[in-house]
Amino acid sequence: MSGLLSGLDKFGLEGLEGAILFPEAKKKRTAESPTAKPVVKETDLIFDKGYECPACGSEFRAKTVKTGKAKLAEVEMDLRPRYQNVDPLKYDAVVCPECGYAALTRFFNSLTPVQVRLIKEEITVRFKAASKAEEIYTYEKAIENHKLALVNAMVKKAKSSEKAYICLKLAWIIRGKKEHLPTYVDNYDAIIKESEEEENRFVKNAFEGFRRAIETESFPMCGMDEHTTIYLVAVLAMNTGNYEVASKLVSSVLTDRTASRRIKDKACELKEALIQKIRSSR
Ligand SMILES: [Zn+2]
Incomplete structure (x- = not known):
């Protein structure tokens, strides 16, 4: 399965693998620099946090990152925070092991009665819990x-x-x-290539979704103010080859008097990167 939701069959949700999120396509992305070797143990930075499921009422525990423990190394152009030694981003989705309800921590508790019914009808009836939780989450998990x-x-x-x-x-x-x-794993090149394609599919869908959101929803959005969101959509537009959209959006941030210095500085860097990309695409 190369679909967006591939790998969910083991949860009994294979019937939903073909569901459409936004229209999709592919585009290239450049490789990233490797991160530093781990010295801090990941287990020191996480703990089992108690949750009460808003869909089924079960109480369960899930791995959560201790706030302030992970040290930020840098924020990449598309706002991905990269931390020293650990990757706390792995722990941001919470899954109820009883009913299959899952969400990012930010959205976990907000469910309407209609949404609870939809989750019961579409997810819970099919859901099979995965095997026991590990000490730390692998990337696959x-x-x-x-x-x-x-x-x-x-x-x-x-x-x-x-x-x-x-x-x-x-x-x-x-x-x-x-x-x-690790470079010594079997099929290293194949795994990297497959992962790159999968990453590109998600970048493309993030772009489509946020582009729609800035036209239809109000700010702040997912914790981001208006200028930050528009800047992000501009980066995603660039990374999916939509240079014209990217140019328009980056200009709107740069010319907006109410935008902060911080976001304007980021927009300047983006504009430079965009010019390079446009040049090299000709
Ligand atoms: Zn539940």
């Missing part, structure tokens, strides 16, 4: 959890911004997986 959050968002008819944000996070996690993949 993190990707599965986020795909479960995505299929839940589709079923509960979430806003475009929420679906787009999950797609963006999936792209970031897949990038982390590529960076942490």
Whole structure:
């Protein structure tokens, strides 16, 4: 399965693998620099947090990152935070092991009665829990959890911004997986290529979703103010080859008097990168 939701069959959700999120296509992305070797243990940075499922009422525990423990190394152009030694992004999707409801932590508790019914009808009736939780989440586990959050968002008819944000996070996690993949593994090149294609599909869908969201939803969006969101959509437009859209959006940030210095500086860097990309594409 090469679909967006591939790998969900083991949860009994194979019937939902073909569901359509946004129209899709592919585009290239450049390789990222490798991260530093781990020295801090990941287990020191996470703990089992108690949750009460808003869909079925079960109480369960899930791995969560301790706030302030992970040290930020840099923020990449598409706003992906990269941390020293660990990748806390792996832990941002919470899955109820009883009913299959899953969401990003930010959205986990907000469910309407209609959404609870949709999740019961579409997810819970099919859902089979995965095997026991590990001490830390592998990238595979993190990707599965986020795909479960995505299929839940589709079923509960979430806003475009929420679906787009999950797609963006999936792209970031897949990038982390590529960076942490040891070069000695079998099929290294094939895994990198496949991961790159999967990352590109999620970047493309994040772009489509956020583009729709900035036209139809109000700000702040997924914790981002208007200028930050528009800047992000401009980056995603560039990374999916939509240079004209990217140019328009980056100009709108640069000429907006109410935009902060910080975001204007980022927009300047983006404009430079965009000019380079346009030049090299000719
Ligand atoms: Zn539940």
